[in-house]
Amino acid sequence: MLLNKQAAINDAALRAIAHMPTKSLHVLMGPEFALRLTDTDLMRTAVFLAEKSYDEGGCPIGAVIMDNSTREILGKGHNTLVQENHPYNHGETSAIRDAGRIDFSKTTLFTSLSPCDVCATLICMRGFSQVVVGDVTNASGNEALLKSKGVQVRILEDRVGIALYARFRAEKPDQELEDWQGVSALKNHVGK
């Protein structure tokens, strides 16, 4: 396979991991490669999922769910507001949906952007014990809620992801507002 024990961990590798369907990741990388992926690498993978979404015209937010023992990627995804006409599928909900019915208490969720109220509530209700947040510059607020429910929260900002989200916000402010607050917020939006 391409990403064997000795293969370099670089953006090209992490971008391929981001785009490969989760169930097909085993043809791209082996377990020894997965074990070498650092938290910074997994956050960059979440950012490349955000980049994929941005390139599709969507909101650039991605997430990756890692098995705490094997560091295997069990689920991943990105916002699909535009792509699936989906009114609430954020990076976190997308990755959780992709992972399916597993024990999330044995996993870590890497999200490229600070979670919204719905995603933070879902993280608690599905029993996650660890969350890593890649951007508290463009959004923040629910880290305290997560901690109060016993979730370990780590901030690990990724400059590529932060720059990408800031660019999206400047380019498509209405799309961003809808993603956070729904269509009903747009009619009250200054300038609409």
Add this chain to the structure above:
Amino acid sequence: MLLNKQAAINDAALRAIAHMPTKSLHVLMGPEFALRLTDTDLMRTAVFLAEKSYDEGGCPIGAVIMDNSTREILGKGHNTLVQENHPYNHGETSAIRDAGRIDFSKTTLFTSLSPCDVCATLICMRGFSQVVVGDVTNASGNEALLKSKGVQVRILEDRVGIALYARFRAEKPDQELEDWQGVSALKNHVGK
């Protein structure tokens, strides 16, 4: 079409509405028929979505989203924990996903069971102004949260839905626990 201006509104009609894909409802019923559907009828439709899920081996919770002006059904769905291997798709999230990117402030959500924390948070974040709850006997608790966020909440219990959910809970307690709290809750479950 089958459900024209004069057609009877009965369980057979509401069950057909529940099972028909939302985008195809126009071949089953006309706008005059939709205008005659009462809140009790729409709640029973949500219950028949719950029944469909139960018959598929899933969790019996359904929801319907109605346009407040035309009483047209804009979205509907049921829990798909089992059917889609989906770790958090409840009746409400399913109906909201089905409706797509619309202005939910002009709609009413009918749910066969009192909403969980995630669904209640989503209802607030997507700007719903009205929610009707069909069962506060088997579950309750987030009605106060919804009201505190300005959502009008009405209780309109449906005895068929309440009996169905009670039967499911007795038959599949582990499946019910997973649906509310995730797989991680099962290992701590008394009797497991």
